[in-house]
Amino acid sequence: MWLAALTIVVAACLYLYFDTHKPKKFPPGPKWVPILGCANEIYKLREKTGYLYKAVRELSLAHSKDGTLLGLRIGKDRIVMVNSLEANKEMLLNEDFDGRPKGIFYQTRTWGKRRGVLLTDGELWKEQRRFLLRHLKEFGFGRRGMEDIARLEASHMVHDVFEIVGQNGGKSAVIQMHNFFNVYILNTLWTMMAGIRYKPCDPQMKVLQSLLFDLFAAIDMVGALFSHFPILSIVAPTLSGYKDFVGTHKRIWKFLREELERHKERFDPSQEDRDFMDVYIRVLKNKGEVDTYSEGQLVAMCMDMFMAGTETTSKSMSFCFSYLVREEAVQKKAQEEIDRIVGKDRRPSLEDRPNMPYNEAILHECVRHFMGRTFGVPHRAVRDTWLAGYFIPEDTMVLSNFTNFLMDEVMFPDPYSFRPERFLSEGKLSLPEDFFPFGLGKHRCLGDVLGKCNIFIFTTTMLQRFSFLPVPGEPLPSLVHVDGATPSAAPFTALVIPREL
Numbered sequence: 001m002w003l004a005a006l007t008i009v010v011a012a013c014l015y016l017y018f019d020t021h022k023p024k025k026f027p028p029g030p031k032w033v034p035i036l037g038c039a040n041e042i043y044k045l046r047e048k049t050g051y052l053y054k055a056v057r058e059l060s061l062a063h064s065k066d067g068t069l070l071g072l073r074i075g076k077d078r079i080v081m082v083n084s085l086e087a088n089k090e091m092l093l094n095e096d097f098d099g100r101p102k103g104i105f106y107q108t109r110t111w112g113k114r115r116g117v118l119l120t121d122g123e124l125w126k127e128q129r130r131f132l133l134r135h136l137k138e139f140g141f142g143r144r145g146m147e148d149i150a151r152l153e154a155s156h157m158v159h160d161v162f163e164i165v166g167q168n169g170g171k172s173a174v175i176q177m178h179n180f181f182n183v184y185i186l187n188t189l190w191t192m193m194a195g196i197r198y199k200p201c202d203p204q205m206k207v208l209q210s211l212l213f214d215l216f217a218a219i220d221m222v223g224a225l226f227s228h229f230p231i232l233s234i235v236a237p238t239l240s241g242y243k244d245f246v247g248t249h250k251r252i253w254k255f256l257r258e259e260l261e262r263h264k265e266r267f268d269p270s271q272e273d274r275d276f277m278d279v280y281i282r283v284l285k286n287k288g289e290v291d292t293y294s295e296g297q298l299v300a301m302c303m304d305m306f307m308a309g310t311e312t313t314s315k316s317m318s319f320c321f322s323y324l325v326r327e328e329a330v331q332k333k334a335q336e337e338i339d340r341i342v343g344k345d346r347r348p349s350l351e352d353r354p355n356m357p358y359n360e361a362i363l364h365e366c367v368r369h370f371m372g373r374t375f376g377v378p379h380r381a382v383r384d385t386w387l388a389g390y391f392i393p394e395d396t397m398v399l400s401n402f403t404n405f406l407m408d409e410v411m412f413p414d415p416y417s418f419r420p421e422r423f424l425s426e427g428k429l430s431l432p433e434d435f436f437p438f439g440l441g442k443h444r445c446l447g448d449v450l451g452k453c454n455i456f457i458f459t460t461t462m463l464q465r466f467s468f469l470p471v472p473g474e475p476l477p478s479l480v481h482v483d484g485a486t487p488s489a490a491p492f493t494a495l496v497i498p499r500e501l
């Protein structure tokens with residue numbers, strides 16, 4: 001009896017002792033305490049600074065001599081923050097880092113199995129990414145049809161703004177801008193995926209928006225409390241966020257499943273496919289659920305496209321407009337170029353892009369402001385490997401710290417100001433070689449063409465028709481952004497005035 005107790009105590013002590021040991025040559029970082037790792041330190045710094053990226057910066061300054069990498073452990077998860085530009089290029093282009101994290105968090109979001117395209121790896125990811133890209137093209141993705149969809153949405157947006165202005169006496173209106181673009185961006189994607197567009201006031205759109213809001217509120221780029229400490233999902237499901245996480249995912253699952261059922265009911269094999277869901281249903285009808293193809297996978301892909309494609313674009317745009325309201329001179333230059341190249345009798349199109357370097361530069365500056373305040377999608381080392389001279393054990397989560405290079409003072413002087421000119425040289429667009437806000441390598445963003453198309457069309461169409469000014473008597477839009485899984489511009493309003501054309 002005594003011997004058994006002693007053995008348990010010794011085993012526990014040994015476990016706790018080894019639990020604080022870092023692998024040899026692991027990137028520098030704070031000390032690990034048993035079970036927690038350095039969770040407490042990160043949590044406190046995040047509370048103090050208000051932002052995850054600031055907490056990472058403070059820890060990097062304190063622990064990492066050259067600042068290249070920062071090695072952390074939160075609960076069971078080893079996490080490496082990749083700070084420098086060179087190390088990021090090395091990491092993103094090395095197949096040893098082509099994994100996505102595994103574990104309860106990544107399985108629960110797709111109903112117990114790893115599915116989808118955003119947070120998967122291996123054969124499933126390769127095959128489904130290829131399939132998605134190939135077939136979305138049939139519905140315009142990366143082609144002319146994509147532009148038509150974006151232009152249609154932009155004209156709905158203009159119409160809706162005129163309506164608000166009309167209700168307000170016809171001269172101007174004060175409009176909440178920070179989430180104004182969400183609906184229209186969502187529509188461009190959902191049109192291709194499921195052939196559906198919603199009006200902003202549509203109850204289904206409201207459901208979808210609130211679902212996406214909850215989805216993002218429940219996570220951040222390094223996971224959630226229950227993913228680092230899985231035991232909490234059983235002993236403290238509410239406190240650890242597990243219950244809400246499951247609840248939100250059940251609701252989105254239901255929403256997408258219902259749409260899938262409607263598609264299946266009206267599916268006619270003799271008719272041409274109308275959207276991506278139809279294509280996928282055809283494959284399932286012809287072959288059944290084989291290999292990586294299943295209804296669950298289709299639903300997971302739809303969810304991933306929402307997560308990866310909507311917030312990124314609409315939040316980039318809200319950063320853009322928060323700056324445009326502050327910087328009237330930038331807005332005027334953009335409008336001058338639009339008036340000169342597009343005029344007033346037609347709407348901007350993608351063909352105008354090469355002739356509109358200033359507006360094109362605005363698009364890149366707005367993506368820089370968005371990605372420059374966040375981390376990339378997490379990667380995972382698929383085997384023991386090395387990065388920037390440090391040892392990275394298999395299954396370590398590895399995260400690109402985009403803030404470090406997109407907000408770097410040397411690459412982008414005065415980085416927090418909005419200066420499209422930084423992307424221009426002798427009046428032409430000139431992007432730095434090392435500017436990759438959409439990532440690099442095999443996991444590079446698959447929606448960058450759509451993202452850029454939407455931002456260009458939406459921004460130029462809005463600026464062609466309206467000016468966005470500070471609301472008299474109210475403070476300018478704040479430059480202090482809101483932290484989260486993806487960063488948001490702080491809520492702001494603009495005085496929107498139709499332009500005399």
Ligand code: HEM
Nearest residue numbers: 118308309312313316377437438439443444445446447451
């Ligand atoms: C301003 C807009 C956008 C930005 C800044 C952006 C940025 C990124 C970044 C940095 C990654 C991670 C790359 C990596 O893991 O190494 C990514 C991945 C991804 N993005 Fe985007 N994105 C945008 C728009 C979109 C859109 C519109 C879609 C969908 C149509 C989309 C779909 C995806 C998907 C599916 C992935 C995962 C790719 C993979 O793992 O193979 N993104 N994006």
